[in-house]
Amino acid sequence: MSKPEQVDVVEHTESRKPKFPSLASLMEETLNNRDNGLGDRSLYFGASEILSCEEAMWHAKIRKVKKRRSLKELIVLLRGNIGEALVAEGLGEAIFEPQVEGKGVDEYDFIKSHADFSVVVNKNGEKIIIEVKTTNSVPKSIRESWFSQVQVQMGTLKIKKAILFAMNLNTGDYEEFRLTFNQTVFENTQKLIKEKWDRIHQPDYVPKGECGPLCASCSFKLECNTLKTDKKLPDEIAEMAKRLKEIKKEQKLLEENIKAFMDMASYNRAKSEKHDVIVDISPRSGYEQIDFVKLRFEYPEVYKDVVRRVGKTTAMNIY
Numbered sequence: 001m002s003k004p005e006q007v008d009v010v011e012h013t014e015s016r017k018p019k020f021p022s023l024a025s026l027m028e029e030t031l032n033n034r035d036n037g038l039g040d041r042s043l044y045f046g047a048s049e050i051l052s053c054e055e056a057m058w059h060a061k062i063r064k065v066k067k068r069r070s071l072k073e074l075i076v077l078l079r080g081n082i083g084e085a086l087v088a089e090g091l092g093e094a095i096f097e098p099q100v101e102g103k104g105v106d107e108y109d110f111i112k113s114h115a116d117f118s119v120v121v122n123k124n125g126e127k128i129i130i131e132v133k134t135t136n137s138v139p140k141s142i143r144e145s146w147f148s149q150v151q152v153q154m155g156t157l158k159i160k161k162a163i164l165f166a167m168n169l170n171t172g173d174y175e176e177f178r179l180t181f182n183q184t185v186f187e188n189t190q191k192l193i194k195e196k197w198d199r200i201h202q203p204d205y206v207p208k209g210e211c212g213p214l215c216a217s218c219s220f221k222l223e224c225n226t227l228k229t230d231k232k233l234p235d236e237i238a239e240m241a242k243r244l245k246e247i248k249k250e251q252k253l254l255e256e257n258i259k260a261f262m263d264m265a266s267y268n269r270a271k272s273e274k275h276d277v278i279v280d281i282s283p284r285s286g287y288e289q290i291d292f293v294k295l296r297f298e299y300p301e302v303y304k305d306v307v308r309r310v311g312k313t314t315a316m317n318i319y
């Protein structure tokens with residue numbers, strides 16, 4: 001039997017080489033350089049940034065620091081696109097426009113809003129805005145930042161009604177918040193935005209951020225002045241804090257999965273003798289509460305007058 005020619009062996013080896021050395025690095029590169037259609041965000045104040053950390057804004061808009069994101073961060077960040085695609089498909093035959101841009105006027109011309117959809121709702125051509133949010137915990141009442149973002153979208157696009165659709169892509173939980181344009185809220189929010197915009201543009205501005213859960217995924221963590229003033233944790237304690245952070249994350253995910261199963265099976269209570277565990281989901285009766293978002297934006301004077309900080313306690317947050 002004749003020996004195969006050397007050239008065949010070389011070709012065989014070549015054909016086994018993967019086409020992409022690493023799909024993850026290709027994705028990271030492509031997604032970091034994608035055009036998200038929002039233009040240069042350092043030149044305007046986006047409606048979604050109303051309650052963003054001021055120091056992070058200063059690094060991005062004034063220092064114009066551009067940061068690459070890891071693929072892990074990009075996957076989390078771009079979940080919103082999946083939610084939008086789902087809603088677009090669900091709109092079926094409706095006449096709609098995606099990514100609609102609104103702009104502030106006169107002294108507010110640096111404000112821009114990008115609503116996910118504007119949808120024609122009747123024969124007169126009346127439109128509503130639809131804004132989509134993906135989140136790991138769908139709240140029962142609208143978050144303050146979502147509320148003010150949609151009010152600015154309605155104000156700049158001159159559309160009177162909106163729906164904010166929040167969904168959890170892991171569990172399928174969702175809430176639909178219906179909003180009506182409120183001129184007072186719009187004006188007060190624009191004023192707040194202008195104060196922030198003017199502040200970060202002052203030449204002697206000393207950045208002052210707001211530490212919170214967003215710090216964990218913030219691109220400016222390493223140069224953050226706010227965090228620099230923090231004390232250093234000894235390694236041993238830092239490891240404990242890191243472990244606790246992971247446990248809390250896992251706990252949240254486990255709770256979501258168990259609840260999703262109980263919902264699907266329509267169980268209130270179920271047990272496993274093998275694992276010595278009982279899961280009990282007891283319905284709680286609702287309670288009355290003040291709508292702080294409405295109070296703050298629609299009645300700012302009353303808000304200042306009646307809201308007090310009481311009962312000073314300590315709370316441990318780990319980001």
Ligand code: SF4
Binds near residue numbers: 053054212221226
């Ligand atoms: S790390 Fe936190 S405080 Fe610092 S810029 Fe980022 S979000 Fe703001």
